[in-house]
Structures are given as structure tokens and as C-alpha cells.
Amino acid sequence: MKALRLEAIGDLFVREVDIPSPGPGDLLVRVEACGICGTDRHLLHGEFPSTPPVTLGHEFCGIVEAIGDHVSDIAIGARITGDPNISCGRCSQCRAGRVNLCHALRAIGIHRDGGFADYVTVPRKQAHEIPLSLDPVHGAFCEPLACCLHGIDLSGIRTGSSVVVLGGGVIGLLTVQLARLAGATTVILSTRQAAKRRLAEEVGATATVDPSASDIVEAIAGPAGLVPGGVDVVIECAGVAETVQQSTRLAKSGGTVVILGVMPRGETVEIEPFDILFRELRVLGSFINPFVHRRAADLVASGVIEIDKLISRRVSLDEAASVIAHPPAAGEVKVLVVPNRA
Ligand SMILES: [Zn+2]
Ligand SMILES: [Zn+2]
Known part of the structure; x- marks a missing residue:
């Protein structure tokens, strides 16, 4: 499959990589859309800490294609939006309920492979189901909305x-x-x-x-x-x-x-x-999205949020690197990457 990889700071390009296999507790998700965010530009320029080499993309939605061991409460074919921010659940901040301030916070698309790819693996607990009747790209707005x-x-x-x-x-x-x-x-x-x-x-x-x-x-x-x-x-x-x-x-x-x-x-x-x-x-x-991703997903699913007017353009994975490498064009609100379907 294709993946947009940050190989090192300043070094972003599309590579052919193996489709990942979902580990225990993980879902394999075929990406329908993944939003480009200012953070991706900061990551490229080393202005936001990350751990390259890594596939970028933290605002994604897609279809569950395979399920790892110990996951029983979601079906293949379901559509999900991913909450990229994974807290450890064990540190003092997590135990105090402040999961966004986790001492060991890791994010999909920053510290582990993200959604600028044909497929992404997502821990089940980070995935929130959204209706199949929804416009396939709307799910990519759940993360910024959260x-x-x-x-x-x-x-x-x-x-x-x-x-x-x-x-x-x-x-x-x-x-x-x-x-x-x-x-x-x-x-x-x-x-x-x-x-x-x-x-x-x-x-x-x-x-x-x-x-x-x-x-x-x-x-x-x-x-x-x-x-x-x-x-x-x-x-x-x-x-x-x-x-x-x-x-x-x-x-x-x-x-x-x-x-x-x-x-x-x-x-x-x-x-x-x-x-x-x-x-x-x-x-x-206000830092990231503690305990609000489900509500954001429900808001998107309800249709009360105007999303279509915020989509400036849709690009392929091959075009995404140059979009991220340049500052946003005047008037541009959100650019979505729509990966090539397998
Ligand atoms: Zn973002
Ligand atoms: Zn923690």
C-alpha cells in the first residue's frame, strides 16, 4: 500500500509499504479520508515533537477491514473515526482523569503510523463507530471538532x-x-x-x-x-x-x-x-480532546455541523506531501487526503 512517511525532519514522501496486520486489540482500517492539519506542517519542520520514521495523519476515518485478537464488539465493515491520542491509563494524570495531560501520551500519526495511507491500524478503544450513511469524508472532521x-x-x-x-x-x-x-x-x-x-x-x-x-x-x-x-x-x-x-x-x-x-x-x-x-x-x-471524541462523532453524525463548506479540496496521497510542505493557500480551510482505494 501507499503511505506518506515522515522519514526524518524535513523529509516527507510517499512510499510503498506492507499493509499492516492488526495486533491484539487493534483494528485494521481502510482509510476513507484524512485531514491535513497545521500540526502536520509543524511536524515536517520539527516544530512539534515526533518520532520519525512514521506515517503522518491524525484526522482520519475509514472502514474496518480486519480485527485483531481480543476485539469482539465491532464488526468488519463498520465505519469508524479514530481518536489519535492514546493515554497510558496508569500515570498520575491519567488516574486523576486528565488523560490529555498523560505523561506517556502517544498519538497516531505522530508517534505511530497514521492515516495518510491506504490502511491504518487503530486500537479498538480509540475507534468510535459512525454511521455508514454518512458522507465518507465527514468522519475526518471528528478529531478537529473534538x-x-x-x-x-x-x-x-x-x-x-x-x-x-x-x-x-x-x-x-x-x-x-x-x-x-x-x-x-x-x-x-x-x-x-x-x-x-x-x-x-x-x-x-x-x-x-x-x-x-x-x-x-x-x-x-x-x-x-x-x-x-x-x-x-x-x-x-x-x-x-x-x-x-x-x-x-x-x-x-x-x-x-x-x-x-x-x-x-x-x-x-x-x-x-x-x-x-x-x-x-x-x-x-485547551489541549486536545479528553473524553470528547464520542460527542464530536455524534455531532458529525447528526448533521448539525456544516462541514461541506469547510472542505477546500480533496487530494491524493501523492499530492499530499507538497500540500503539507507549503503554507495554506489564501481562503483555504481544510484539505482532505483521499487515499487510493485498494
Ligand atoms: Zn490536527
Ligand atoms: Zn497516562
């Missing part, structure tokens, strides 16, 4: 809340939708790209702002802004210094800021601790 769902859970959004989402990529556009589902009645998205502002309004943003056209802190939280005094919840989904800096200033006193975007390790921003203290802001990190 990460957004964890951020929404942490944010404490309530019915009637006001929310600002910073960033118009796939994480921002999924977060807008979840904020509305959580009951927020004002959801403002900020992004420079006009196409993404239009898309945000189509998927539920009540307003959008262009940070290159005006001072968005003034435009949103200023006395004549959209929400004078600031919003209940700010969710940073861009992972850039400028938006992280804006995030605390957009929150109202007593408000919450959630950091969901990934900034490169080691990069820093200036903040004003007095402002966080004096206005009693809650500033939270």
Missing part, C-alpha cells in the same frame, strides 16, 4: 453568552458553530480574509470583523463597539501573537479567554498581568 469541543466545554459559554472567535481557519469556523450550539447569541469572528468572514457568517457568526481594517479591540469592546465593555468569552483559534495579545483586551471584566490556537513552542507575547488581576479574567489553555 479539540474545539473541549475548548467550548472549558469556556463556560451559557445561553445568551457573547463570544469572540479569533481566527477563520477550520478551528475557528468549527468553534463558531459549537458556540452557537452551546447557546451563545452573539458570536463575532475576526479574520483578515474576506472569504473566511463570509464563510463564518454562513455557518453562524452573528458578525465578523477585519483586523486589518480597524482596531478590533475598539470595534468590538470599545464604547461604540459591537459589545461595549467586551464579551463573556474569547476563544483564540489563530495561534499568532497578535491575536493572543488582543484576546484578554476583548474579554469583559470577569470574562474568560481560551487559548485553542497553537503558537510555535518558545514564542512569547506581551501581556499585562495587572489587567488580568484587576478585571479578574480567566485565561485557560
